[in-house]
Amino acid sequence: MKIKDFTYRLSSGRSLFQSLNADFLDDKVNVLLGPNGVGKTTLLDFISTVNKREPTYFHGFPNFARIAYQPQSVPFIYEATVFQTMKMVMGVSGFKGRLRHTDLPAELKTIADIKYGELSGGQRRLVMIDAISRLDRELYLFDEPESGLDPKTAKQVMQKIQGINQRGKKVIMTSHQFQNINNDDYHLLFLKAGQIQFSGSPSEFLKKESATSLVDAYIKQDQLL
């Protein structure tokens, strides 16, 4: 999956992407990094076709029906339980199988009959990620999947996302968290000033910036621009 020479202006006239080029790897979890407001979510919106995607610039991406997308927030019905919400999300997305209580991981079984609207922000995210992960798609998009989750739950979510990729599925996510993406199963793409400024493995990122942690490498890269 590649993006070639993609330029995009916001309705205000501000240029968000300028001749942006990006290569995404099939056998790694691709992680878009970059400061707030640089356009990571907007890029996912184009890849997912929420924003109209021109084939001139986007190459090798599956069509809408073969993509699962976890946006940062989703509309929900306050009164529906967690279990009903998961079934609704999966049903709307065309899931043909049957979801049973016994299929749920322990952390969701305990909240399955609570109203979705009564969950915390982190719990809602966990529920949506679990539901979306069960869909059978070619490409999975996750927008800040570990944001708002406690460290243990964040790690579980990242393991779930790794598991999707290990099943031969393509994954692109955004993140501001570094503790769980510091091994070479991840492919990092640093977005700033309308372009991908770095892409490569975490170890290549550390080497390029002569840094000992990804946070330091990120800050050094950010200060360059």
Ligand SMILES: Nc1ncnc2c1ncn2[C@@H]1O[C@H](COP(=O)(O)OP(=O)(O)OP(=O)(O)O)[C@@H](O)[C@H]1O
């Ligand atoms: N519907 C919209 N109309 C106008 N501008 C928008 C719209 N959506 C996003 N933007 C602008 O586009 C820019 C990129 O936003 P985007 O959400 O893609 O950034 P991001 O890199 O994902 O940020 P964050 O890390 O904070 O989530 C921002 O300046 C934002 O204000």
